[in-house]
Amino acid sequence: MGSSVDGLSSGLNTTSMITQMMQVEAAPQTKLKTKVETAQNVITSYQTVNAKLKATKSAADSLGSLGSWRAxxxxxxxxxxxxxxxxxxxxxxxxxxxxxxxVARSQTTVLKVADTTAEGTFPTSIMVQPGSWSTDGNGVEQFTAVGDPVEVTIPEPRKADSLTSAMNSATDANGVSLGIRAYTVTTSGSEGVVQFAGMKSGSANGFQIAGLENSGTGGTGPESTSAKDAxxxxxxxxxxxxxxxxxxxxxxxxxxxxxxxxxxxxxxxxxxxxxDSKAISDKVQALVDAANAALSEIKTQTAYDPDTRTGSPLTGDFTVRQMNQAVLSLISGGLSYDKSVTANNTPTTETVNFGSLNQLGISLSRDGQLSFDSTAFAKAYADDPGKIQEAGMAFGSQVRALSDKQSITVTNVITGRKNEIDSLNEQIDNWDVRLSLRKEALQRQYAALETSLGTLKNQSSWLSGQLAGL
Incomplete structure (x- = not known):
């Protein structure tokens, strides 16, 4: 119902009154919308943190991989x-x-031609025999046929271009290209050469052409440079x-x-x-950079400005702040790890207390950021590459496990928040229906009021007229 009843009898702005009343009625829905907006901002912040955690996990996974240490x-x-x-x-x-x-090369066969434009220069067909090249004990090259020869028909007017076109489109009995590209090169005037080039190098990719023995300049035939292996x-x-x-x-x-x-x-x-110790060092640096990026993002998303008394979307969020502490504790607490060993032919596990990560060139600064000394790492790796590799891989595995656990936690929180938003949006939709019905009720109520006032006004006017007539 959308009819206007403004001031028909009362002179009141009933549309404005209804609008103001509906704003009061919609206050609970407005609060729900605010909650949705806040939850969406929180999700965005969680997703940003999660992206940094996943980047840290990827860098840690690379450092913990044996392949990285075999650069x-x-x-x-x-x-x-x-x-x-x-x-x-x-x-x-x-x-x-x-x-x-x-060195390897592909076969090249050249036929010198007195006139590349002359018609009827070549036979109606030629035979192409695939095969391989080898060299005997005296250094003489030999060709060995492999498979069946392929007949190539040369269409009229049987000039150089007819020959090259036929060769380029020729296929064997299975419809497979012969692997030969033919083209004409003009050397002087109408003189030139027809060149056949193998598309693959290697002695196994040779060929011979029969039928062109007397088709060249002065009755000459084609000359070949054999295919060779490196x-x-x-x-x-x-x-x-x-x-x-x-x-x-x-x-x-x-x-x-x-x-x-x-x-x-x-x-x-x-x-x-x-x-390549430099490539390995770069992997450590990449992990340090990724971890610092994650720590910085957590700090940004949980920051609080006391001057303006404003917080960030995740200010006070225990889950995220705990992640920060977990990373810092992993660095400051030193490195220890388990490794598999065999004692008396029996597999077992022993704990290695590697100690401070300074031995890997990794340290923790006063501002809560990691730093990496590549020179210290290079020296330690040169002194004992086996020890540093084992410790570096263990450290990468531990950071990967921590980042993975944290990422899963954040993902679960995001999922929970999204479910919360879905529930809030459902309530908001229900309020839309409720408010629409309430607005229609108010419009009917005020319309009825105006109608009643109009009736009373008409009666008043009639009575006034009757009294005036007396």
Whole structure:
């Protein structure tokens, strides 16, 4: 009901009166809306803290991983040979020496043509035979056919472009591309070459073309540069000499966790892989930074300004403040951890009291923040890498467990708050119905009042008229 009854008989602004009365009636709903807004702000603050906790957990998980402690750095004695350390669990330190006896290449076959635009230059079809290349004891290259040859039909007008187009679209009996790309290169005037290039390097990716033996300039045929594998001669000149081949110029299984790439023939190449203490130190620094970010966020979300007497969304929140204390206690209390050992062929567990985290370069400042001394860590790791690795992994695992526990707690609190908001919103919706009915009742009540006043006014006017007539 939305009819206006303003002042029809009473002269009162009944719409304004109803509005003011409804504001009083809606006070409980307004309080509910305020509670929802406050709860939403609290959830946002919890989510911000939780994001920092999860970042801390991730950094701690990385530090506690064995793969992080097997980070490698590599050096090469040759500018034409690069070594890239992948590290990880498979990574191992070590050194290898080798000769680059050959580099990998794909096959290239070239046919010189007197006139690339002449029609009818080539036969109606050619045969492409896939196969592999090898070298005999005298250094002579040999081609060995592998599989069935493929016939390639050359369409009219059978000029150079017809040949290259047919080759590029040709497939074997299974519909698989031949892996050969053909193109024409103009060298002078109408003279040029038709070039066939294998798409993959390695001796196993060779081919021969039959049918073009007399199609070149002066009745010549195609000339080929064979496909080759890259070959490394390991430990050259020693009793431990052996060869390693690759269809590409990359060797990924030569050293654990190291990938080696070659670009030219060379002798006496040495690759060294050593533990990368800087990469490990960066992991510790990342954990310290993540923990500091979490501590700072907790401080911000629980801050209270005595001058303005205003707090933050989580001011006084015991759950969050306890998280702050738990992190600081973990750092200040020193490190102890359990490790598995075997005594008298019996597996058991012993507790290691590592002591102050200063031994890892980690300390606690007066303002409640962590600091990390990378120089102190590097020295400790160089003096006893096994001890520092064991302690560092244990510390990372403990921080990860704490952060995970705290994140789960915050997530549960967020879930509870969301359920609370859902309940409040349901109450707010119920109040919408209740207030709507109340407003309609007030409008009917005041409309009836105005009607009654109007009736009385009419009666008064009639009586006045009758009395005046007397």
């Amino acid at each position: 490698l750095k590599t050096t090469s004695s040759s500018s034409s040979v690069t070594a890239t350390a992948a590290g990880g669990l498979a990574g191992m330190t070590g050194s290898v020496k080798f000769d680059v006896s050959s 070959v490394l001669t390991m430990n050259p000149g020693t009793a431990a000499e052996y060869k390693v081949t690759s269809a590409t110029n990359t060797f990924s299984a030569l050293m654990p966790g190291v990938t080696i790439s070659v670009s030219k023939q060379e002798t006496g190449v040495t690759i060294d892989a050593a533990s």
